[in-house]
Structure formats: structure tokens, C-alpha cells
Amino acid sequence: MTRLFLPLLASLTLLVAGCGSSDPSGGQPDARAPLAGAKIGGPFRLTDGRGRTVTDRDFAGRYRVMYFGYTFCPDVCPTDMQAIAAGLKLLDKRTPAKAKAIVPIFVTVDPERDTAAVVGRFAAAFDPRIVGLTGSPTQIDAVKKAYAIWSAKGDPAPGGGYLVNHSRQVYLMDPDNKPLALVPADEGPEAVAKTLDQWVR
Template sequence: MTRIFPSALLPLALMLAGCGSPQPEAEPPLVGAKIGGPFRLTAADGRTVTDRDFAGRYRIMYFGYSFCPDVCPTDMQAIGAGLKLLEKSAPEKAARIVPIFVTVDPARDTREVVGRFATTFHPRFVGLTGTEAQIAAVEKAYAIVAQKGDPSPGGGYLMNHSKQAYLMDPDGKPMALLPSDEGPQAVAATLDQWVR
């Protein structure tokens, strides 16, 4: 059903719709969701990294793969640029956030590849990979579905995977989905809304 505004109220409605960041809700939308959990993966420098290494900091958790032709680079660009916007407007908040990229394609995304890919979008992005079993475990914990597509004639393949960017709190609990498909400003506004 289409809502029709009386013409006198339309300018007021448009003005209110264009106001800065949305009023904070009482609780973040993902509070209580069973998303997240312990993980043990490998960073670009070869170090073993666990979820405990990020304790006390907000985390952006994004899952994708470096050979992705379209969606992953677009999302990563929006997340990285959104974090840069927050670094300008609220540097204290931005400093408390760790952006993390976890591959869903560990066969091709070695630690070096995943590290280069992640830092292309923001210098603080942490790229993580692991064994097939480690990646499967973290996908399950974060409700990510990933499956290798049919091989192309040249032997390459695409990964079919779910597309979410989670904002996790300093205790590793889910807070909100980042609207990476809406661009950097929307990402920055969501981060600004929930990071304290």
C-alpha cells in the first residue's frame, strides 16, 4: 500500500528523513543471536590468530574470497571506505574497531594472498585463512554458507557464499549487520550508531 503525504507535510517528512544518523535503538538488532564463537586461523604473517586476540575490541567480520569477481571487492571497498569515514568523524570510535576478512576459499587464498587482498581495502584489515576444517568451523559459527561452484573450462571456479558483514561487540557477541551494499556512508553511520 502506498502512503500519500498531504503536500504541506511532505517538506517536513523529507527534512526528517534526511537528518544525520538514525536515533539509536534500545539494543543492537542482533543481540542474543547465536552468531560467532571461538576460532583459530592463520594471519598473513603466518601467526596463529584466535578470537581471543581481538578481545576488548569491536570487530567487523566479513567472509569472502580474493578471486571473487564482483561482490566481495565491492563489499570490502564499502567497508574499508566506511571505516575511513569514521576515522575522520570519530577517530576514537574507529580506533576500537578491527576489520577482519576471513576467506571461504582456503585452497587458493593462502596467507599471503588473503593478507594482500584484505589490506588493499584498508591498511588495518586483518586477512585470515586456515585449513578446510578450520574455515568450515568458523563458517558454521558465523552462519556462513559457502560452496565451491562448477569448474570453468580453464579449471577456475567461483565460490557461492552468503554475504554478510557482522559488527561484533568487544566480547565477540553479534550487534548488527553492516549495510555494505548501501555504500561507505551507510557503513560509517551503522558503526557510529553502535560503537561506544
């Protein structure tokens, strides 16, 4: 089962809990985003589901939902991806202009098995808007470091294969690739839609 291991991310979770809450009556959210100024994100160079080289600059001007996982994950990753996709569909109905401004991105932490074709099929199975990205182990390590993601390959299973333990946070990045907030995919589609609606302008 995946767990959040980084002390930094524990503090970020507390930050989100204590800041940026919206007015229950539906008023304007606080001006400062929970992750504003955090050292998260940065340039990357990866490969999409069609085998094309993709960099962070390809998403300039759009908000990004950044999720890190792996396609062979038996439980948490598919659940989170489903929540993200369903949350975007809710936003489509409520504020389509905001939904259109967002690109959801799935980055594998298991490049050994998650080839371009594999991440492409996995991402598209949840929503065709989701961009699946993979890369060399060196490239993946670099993007994990930039986004404060922890992962470790588990022991081989008796029947073959292996699990990958990894941190679970989902980031909402602004059009300049600066962090805004954590997206609570573990709380379901409604929580995802509410968070995106709050911070996407």
C-alpha cells in the same frame, strides 16, 4: 553472483530492518542492538597474512567487522571490501576514537586457494587495518558454522579456476565477540559509517 541462502539470515535481515533505527534528528540509537542475543560468533583459531596463528581472543576488547569472502571473487567481494574500508575512513574523520576501536576482519571461504600470503595481500590492498585470515578447510568450516555463513564451490570454469557462491552478510561484533548488527556494505561507504557510528560506543 553471490546470494544470501540461509533462512536464518533472511529473518535477521528483517530484524535489522525493524529494530535499532536511530533518531533521524541525530538522537541516541535504541538501547538494544538488532542482533543482541543471536546465536552468532564464537571462538576460532585461524592464520593471518603473516602466517601467525590468530584466535578470537587476540581481538578481545575491540569491536570487529567480520566479512567472509574469497580473494578470487570477480565482483561482490572487492566491492564490499571497498565499501567497508571507505566506511571506516569516513568514521576516521567523524569520530576517530570509534574508528580506532574497530578491527575489520576478512575470513576466506576458499582456503584451497587463499593462502596466508594471499589473504594478507588482499586485505591490505583495501586498508592496512584489515586482518586477512585463512586456515585449514576444517578450521574454515568451523568458523563458517559459528557465524552462520554458507558457501559452496562452483563448477570448474572452461579456462580453469572456479567461483565460490557464498552468503554476503557483514557482522559487527562487540568487544566480547557478541553480535550487534549487520553492516550494510552493499549500500556503500556512507551506510557502513552510519551503522558503525550508531553501535560502536
